[in-house]
């Protein structure tokens with residue numbers, strides 16, 4: 001059976017039961033963990049990452065892999081479409097907000113990156129919902145977080161195909177999440193005190209390319225590899 005290290009093989013077999021996950025765990029122990037065991041030991045009691053990444057749960061756009069990060073380097077939160085809700089004090093299970101609060105007020109991260117990606121199913125769901133197509137009980141209200149960005153995309157006559165609209169909303173949703181981050185008082189204060197910066201990026205899965213968001217224009221440009 002081909003192994004995970006043969007990553008360019010089309011025949012690679014992914015884990016489809018827990019035993020396969022355990023094979024991966026054994027490779028981790030023999031490879032990466034062995035190389036980084038000192039680092040893991042040093043990190044056993046505390047973490048002090050300076051970067052938080054908010055990314056999509058999509059299996060193909062893993063921030064730790066894309067940024068070649070070491071354990072302890074990135075504080076990562078992933079959800080459907082890499083969305084951040086606005087500051088909301090109503091009772092509820094505010095998982096993303098709790099993570100942002102922890103990162104900013106306890107870990108005191110210096111940087112928050114929101115990273116969207118190409119072919120995002122969550123963004124596609126947002127566009128489907130706008131056409132009254134069913135997208136799932138929990139997904140539908142969640143992707144409404146993109147509503148303002150979606151309205152701009154749907155009103156843009158230059159976006160003539162579904163693919164163009166989806167990519168534009170993948171970009172727009174990143175900007176929307178950054179805007180929403182600024183509604184949290186502790187984020188706004190840290191940004192105002194120059195203790196925190198917010199950035200956006202978008203990852204092309206097929207090309208393995210990262211595009212960075214210009215905060216002034218909201219446009220994304222390719223990062224030289």
Ligand SMILES: [Zn+2]
Nearest residue numbers: 056058120121
């Ligand atoms: Zn996605």
